[in-house]
Amino acid sequence: RLHVGQIIHLVAISNPYNHIIIACSSIMIELIPILLAGALCFLVYLVTYAQTSIPSWRTIRMFNKLPGPEAPFFIGSAFELMRLELEDIISWMKERFDAHGGSFGLWMMGNPVFLIADAEVAEVILTSSKNIDKGSDYKSLERWLNNGLLLSTGDKWKQRRKMLTPSFHFKILEDSTDCMNKNWKKVVQKFLVSKGAVEPLPIMGRGALDIICETAMGTELVETDGRSKEYVGAVKRATEASVVRMLSPFLQNDIIFNLTSMSREHKRDVHILHEFTEKVITKRMEAFEDEKRLEATEYSESDGKKRQVFLDSLLELKKKVNLSSIDIREEVDTFMFAGHDTTSTGLQYLLMHLGENPDVQEKAYREQVEIFGYSDRDVTKDDLSKMHYLDQVIKESMRLHPPAPQIARTLTEDAPLPNGLVIPSQTRVNINIYHLHRNPKYWDDPDDFKPERFSLEESKNRHPYSYIPFSAGPRNCIGQKFAMLEMKIGVSTILRSCKISAVTKSADLKNKMLIVLVPSTPIKVEISPRN
Ligand code: HEM
Incomplete structure (x- = not known):
């Protein structure tokens, strides 16, 4: 039986650009374990993420009634924010606080996130004796x-x-x-x-x-x-x-x-x-x-x-x-x-x-x-x-x-x-x-x-x-x-x-x-x- 590398090698020697193909195929073979490890990590990430982070249907329905910018479901504003420099996030948020009256909700990769810059709303959260969980942010x-x-x-x-x-x-x-x-x-x-x-x-x-x-x-x-x-x-x-x-x-x-x-x-x-x-x-x-x-x-x-x-x-x-x-x-x-x-x-x-x-x-x-x-x-x-x-x-x-x-x-x-x-x-x-x-x-x-x-x-x-x-x-x-x-x-x-x-x-x-x-x-x- 032929190894995958040998097949690529046989194809490559019958081709005029064989040295380029050989170089590319060797790199590909080297990369296979890295790509497999990457894919495995991503899969593990998705599985653990889904187990811990996907909200209930009730949460999704109620959260969507809150004011907030239009964005694709699940991904929400995640990609938009990821493209920003960290120092530009403050002005990005200010525009949205101004547009939505001091607080707004957004989806971030399936997570409902509500941002607050309004004292009346902050008071509701901060005076609660039940909602004291810091969640994953300080993990x-x-x-x-x-x-x-x-x-x-x-x-x-x-x-x-x-x-x-x-x-x-x-x-x-x-x-x-x-x-x-x-x-x-x-x-x-x-x-x-x-x-x-x-x-x-x-x-x-x-x-x-x-x-x-x-x-x-x-x-x-x-x-x-x-x-x-x-x-x-x-x-x-x-x-x-x-x-x-x-x-x-x-x-x-x-x-x-x-x-x-x-x-x-x-x-x-x-x-x-x-x-x-x-x-x-x-x-x-x-x-x-x-x-x-x-x-x-x-x-x-x-x-x-x-x-x-x-x-x-x-x-x-x-x-x-x-x-x-x-x-x-x-x-x-x-x-x-x-x-x-x-x-x-x-x-x-x-x-x-x-x-x-x-x-x-x-x-x-x-x-x-x-x-x-x-x-x-x-x-x-x-x-x-x-x-x-x-x-x-x-x-x-x-x-x-x-x-x-x-x-x-x-x-x-x-x-x-x-x-x-x-x-x-x-x-x-x-x-x-x-x-x-x-x-x-x-x-x-x-x-x-x-x-x-x-x-x-x-x-x-x-x-x-x-x-x-x-x-x-x-x-x-x-x-x-x-x-x-x-x-x-x-x-x-x-x-x-x-x-x-x-x-x-x-x-x-x-x-x-x-x-x-x-x-x-x-x-x-x-x-x-x-x-
Ligand atoms: C200018 C200085 C400081 C500022 C602006 C500040 C601000 C804060 C804020 C905003 C929180 C709430 C964090 C949250 O709810 O996630 C907090 C909690 C806390 N701070 Fe400070 N802090 C300061 C100095 C200190 C100092 C000097 C100490 C200790 C000697 C301290 C110990 C703590 C502890 C232990 C908590 C957690 C309290 C709890 O969850 O019950 N902080 N701080």
């Missing part, structure tokens, strides 16, 4: 965060949220101010040695990571320490891999993702991250046992002050409720992830706005001088309560550039809307904070930077769900007080030592809505010393 973070607070759902989420809310209490917030002051001063030192246009994100990102690491785990990430460096690198790579996976419909499939080299690298990074957290937990647990024997509830740090960190509260809880080491690790990892990129992202946009609006910067600086004189002393709790204008500036910056630009849910029950329409269960909902914060129904001149909008007078009649940078309702951000404290201490420290001038202009900037908001080109500012 790419599962390997790292397991089933921690951000990703869990149902009874597990309810119990954890109840248990963790007091853990992230006032004492931890108060005890974190020293660490925040110390780390923002380090950031300022790095800013002041910079020459010309500087990208503030990597510098502030490292500052925010140091702060959350010390607050969540009580561990300092020393710049020269190899293990700390390895951890910082793994945080960066694991976050990037999660974003790449989130954006690719194929890579979201576990079977396909597991076949890629990215999956193997991601596994290695997750191993580094888990090992680091586990070591810190074990060390802290031993210290906890020793201190308990001495009947102490808090820990002495090198400066002799007693401080409590988030991990300590979890270890205390371990005595009362059944918490395994994995349970503790997944919560520490979740707080590490949720607590650093968001804050530094918020601050990089804020520096851009301060640079672009020198009058706002001057007014915010004058408020600091009133509180501190010309001192660079640490910020105290008392000082924070006097920073009314800075509070408005931070809020306005997060209105225009919300660090977490969208919230995802998969509905487990129907959501009846105030206008009589119903979003059926199984729909994937996207609450688009970016567009909600610029909806002209709630904001005059929505694209202008005007911190005074957040004065008590101007805020009092605004719809409570028209401004939700930290989400709202039962699943809102558990770290919002911490984040506001950290940002206020950060900006106060920076403003008192540095003058910021704009390099990047917000009008020239496009943004991508990933896990956090990402500028299409890095934001740059120029920094000069105040005195």
